[in-house]
Amino acid sequence: xxxxxxxVAHYATCDSPADHTGFLRKRVExxxxxxxxxxxxxxxxxxxxxxxxxxxxxxxxxxEPVGLVVLEGCTVELCEAAEEFAFAIRFDDAGARAYVxxxxxxxxxxxxxxxxxxxxxxxxxxxVRELEKQLExxxxxxxxxxxxxxxxxxxxxxxxxxxNPALLPLQEKPVILENGYSMSxxxxxxxxxxxxxxxxxxxxxVKPPPLPPRRRSAAGSTTGSPTPGFSPAMPDSPVSxxxxxxxxxxxxxxxxxxxxxxxxxxxxxxxxx
Amino acid sequence: xxxxERELLxxxxxxxxxxxxxxxxxxxxxxxxxxxxxxxxxxxxFYFRTDEAEPIGALLLEHCRITKEEENVFSISFVEEPERxxxxxCASEEQCQEWVEALKRASxxxxxxxLIFYRNEIQKMTGKDPLEQFGISGEARFQLAAPKx
Numbered sequence: 100x101x102x103x104x105x106x107v108a109h110y111a112t113c114d115s116p117a118d119h120t121g122f123l124r125k126r127v128e129x130x131x132x133x134x135x136x137x138x139x140x141x142x143x144x145x146x147x148x149x150x151x152x153x154x155x156x157x158x159x160x161x162x163e164p165v166g167l168v169v170l171e172g173c174t175v176e177l178c179e180a181a182e183e184f185a186f187a188i189r190f191d192d193a194g195a196r197a198y199v200x201x202x203x204x205x206x207x208x209x210x211x212x213x214x215x216x217x218x219x220x221x222x223x224x225x226x227v228r229e230l231e232k233q234l235e236x237x238x239x240x241x242x243x244x245x246x247x248x249x250x251x252x253x254x255x256x257x258x259x260x261x262x263n264p265a266l267l268p269l270q271e272k273p274v275i276l277e278n279g280y281s282m283s284x285x286x287x288x289x290x291x292x293x294x295x296x297x298x299x300x301x302x303x304x305v306k307p308p309p310l311p312p313r314r315r316s317a318a319g320s321t322t323g324s325p326t327p328g329f330s331p332a333m334p335d336s337p338v339s340x341x342x343x344x345x346x347x348x349x350x351x352x353x354x355x356x357x358x359x360x361x362x363x364x365x366x367x368x369x370x371x372x
Numbered sequence: 373x374x375x376x377e378r379e380l381l382x383x384x385x386x387x388x389x390x391x392x393x394x395x396x397x398x399x400x401x402x403x404x405x406x407x408x409x410x411x412x413x414x415x416x417x418f419y420f421r422t423d424e425a426e427p428i429g430a431l432l433l434e435h436c437r438i439t440k441e442e443e444n445v446f447s448i449s450f451v452e453e454p455e456r457x458x459x460x461x462c463a464s465e466e467q468c469q470e471w472v473e474a475l476k477r478a479s480x481x482x483x484x485x486x487l488i489f490y491r492n493e494i495q496k497m498t499g500k501d502p503l504e505q506f507g508i509s510g511e512a513r514f515q516l517a518a519p520k521x
Binding site for chain 2 (some may be wrong): 118
């Protein structure tokens with residue numbers, strides 16, 4: 100079966116982040132026709148884990164991998180082999196040989212076993228889907244947390260250029276970010292978290308926070324931003340007594356301030372038109 | 373470069389994200405469009421002769437560029453050789469668009485970026501790191517800014 104080996108080898112050696120690297124000794128089985136036994140020897144190689152692919156090189160500086168182990172469908176287990184710190188990558192297929200690898204020490208072995216067990220595409224997909232769901236839920240509960248917004252002057256002194264009074268509902272259309280990749284995630288119509296913002300991109304669209312409910316401080320004057328010592332449990336506070344809700348509001352304010360600050364800095368750079 | 377072909381063949385037999393009969397042309401001189409069954413499984417695109425159970429070949433979909441070409445046609449090329457294109461002609465423009473979207477999201481690298489994005493968003497909104505529950509919050513590959521070695 101053909102494989103786009105040149106591109107695969109390039110992927111192995113390019114500077115995209117590796118998930119784990121290190122020296123391991125790889126068990127090599129040699130069969131002798133005349134003697135009816137196998138000799139077991141170990142070859143020390145430089146291993147690079149990228150995604151669900153485990154590459155190995157003769158030397159750390161080698162320009163091309165000697166080999167590749169596609170890790171989908173594998174299990175990783177500790178080995179009762181003669182060698183200490185040995186572990187094996189095994190596949191379901193009964194006839195398939197296992198890859199027995201030996202680490203330099205206990206910590207290295209544990210780190211490799213951990214990294215390899217989580218290397219499958221499915222595992223990554225599971226985590227991404229779970230986070231997608233969590234973000235959706237975080238958006239929903241933030242929207243629910245909001246009391247009826249009042250567009251009054253209770254927050255005067257702060258530019259209300261982000262004037263959207265409510266979180267937009269979850270969008271069906273995937274959000275297209277830079278590099279041409281979209282954030283629509285799962286193909287099962289999981290949808291895009293509507294509250295997602297991308298403040299790291301220049302000119303990126305940032306979803307505005309919900310309008311804050313009226314706050315009455317002890318002095319009777321309004322504050323520009325929530326003070327850290329603000330107690331959500333104040334009896335006459337209209338803010339929800341749930342601390343979780345407050346921390347969300349707090350981070351939303353922080354986000355808006357970050358955007359404001361950045362815009363201010365950009366205007367400064369442009370020389371104040 | 374050695375690789376565990378047996379496991380790759382086994383992967384080709386797994387249920388696919390997407391599969392279709394298309395016309396395919398490989399970037400070899402004099403190559404023509406041929407009817408193939410293409411099957412997307414995790415970050416590999418397998419291609420088969422339509423009546424065979426074992427694939428002719430596999431394309432690892434990392435660091436590749438998916439380009440919409442003329443009507444019904446898209447291509448896959450790889451960053452280090454952008455002119456070498458694998459071309460695919462679909463039955464319809466709609467099918468073509470679906471494949472382009474699916475293939476763009478098919479890489480492990482894409483999922484990693486999504487994960488980092490969601491993690492960041494959730495952290496901003498809730499103040500909590502969602503990866504704590506998985507016990508993987510410390511892993512280098514999930515950090516916002518990948519350290520350059």
